[in-house]
Amino acid sequence: MSSIILCVTEGEKTEVKVLERLQAEFLDKPIEIICFGTNIYQLYRKVKDEDIEFLITYEILQEISQERKGKRDDVLSQYSQIEIAEIYLFFDYDGHDNLSDKYPECIENMLDIFNNETENGKLYISYPMVEAFKHPVNKEEIYDISQGSKYKNYVSKICPEQLNKFINQPLNKRDWSNYFIEHMKAINFLVRNDFSYPSDYLYINKSFTQVGIYENQITKYIKPKNHILVLTPFALFLIEYLGETLFEEWAQLALTT
Known part of the structure; x- marks a missing residue:
């Protein structure tokens, strides 16, 4: 099975x-x-x-x-x-x-x-690499593509200490959720120019696709500026896998952060 x-x-x-x-x-x-x-x-x-x-x-x-x-x-x-x-x-x-x-x-x-x-x-x-999940997101967090793998050292210096230590000092569900909510806001900003937690779960499946994210990165950042908007895929992966229950859980949590 x-x-x-x-x-x-x-x-x-x-x-x-x-x-x-x-x-x-x-x-x-x-x-x-x-x-x-x-x-x-x-x-x-x-x-x-x-x-x-x-x-x-x-x-x-x-x-x-x-x-x-x-x-x-x-x-x-x-x-x-x-x-x-x-x-x-x-x-x-x-x-x-x-x-x-x-x-x-x-x-x-x-x-x-x-x-x-x-x-x-x-x-x-x-975007640009896996360490993006550590990046503090306040709105339009961009990175110069030409800087390449220097991003690893850069993000390790600006991220919360607990994210640098997440391997040996595991984060709990609420910790992960709080960080990922900010990345969901960033996706909403990329696609809809609105830095806020998405208001409609149905919109996730329609517009927050990996293709849609890539196309917006290309047109808004990569081609005109040789930059990318920093994004981790793990937030959207969890929302898409666990569905509306997690979406609503994060929506409520977003109201308190």
Whole structure:
């Protein structure tokens, strides 16, 4: 019976630890994690020539899992394909990478290929990288793409201390919620020019899509300014996974913060 949530991450540490913490505080299903170990442009090279109608994500992930064996266990050897209920992929925007110029169509195409967690899988993008979840959000938090991986050190200096220490000193559900609410406001600002918690849950499914977020990043920040609006995908992932119950819970919490 399908029951496993399979998460594919770019890195081996931060993304894994975040997902493990979110599983403990929010989710009621087991999560298994495969680390791809490099960026989205390298993954794109693996799938760009595939016939999408016949793409079998499970087989690609098996190959990845076997390649990474030794750094993490060969996760998929424990399961058959039918046991995998949903697949989620978490990658950085990485607009500073040399391959971003070679494959300018990468993000758009990957979001088109990986747009459904029960089919090929669903892709979530961190802007500019996974450490965005630490970034204090007050409204229009932007970052210069050309600064690249310097973002890690930058955000570690400006974020709340408990986010730097979240691995050894875990945050509780309310802590995560308070931080993620601000990122939901930022998405609302990006899409609707309104820095507030979204008022309508139905609007989430309609307009807060990964494609919509990327298109707004392109038109408002990336093309005209070579910047991005800092956003973590983990907030929207939880809302989309847990639905209106969590949306309303955060709406009430947003009124008190």
